[in-house]
Amino acid sequence: MQEVILSLFTGIVVGLVFAIIRLPIPAPPALAGVMGIIGIFLGYKIYEWVLPLLQGGGS
Numbered sequence: 001m002q003e004v005i006l007s008l009f010t011g012i013v014v015g016l017v018f019a020i021i022r023l024p025i026p027a028p029p030a031l032a033g034v035m036g037i038i039g040i041f042l043g044y045k046i047y048e049w050v051l052p053l054l055q056g057g058g059s
Contacts, residue, residue, distance in 0.1 A: 011027075018025055028034050
């Protein structure tokens with residue numbers, strides 16, 4: 001959980017710095033972009049979960 005909190009804090013700091021120096025945000029500007037990133041992460045995790053089942057029969 002500490003890793004998640006540190007990641008969120010770091011993201012907030014980076015967002016503030018980018019806003020202060022008036023640079024474009026270094027992240028997808030819309031909810032659809034954020035959902036795409038979440039989808040990529042979930043697809044990767046599903047693959048990690050399914051692959052052992054396919055290789056070893058789930059034992």
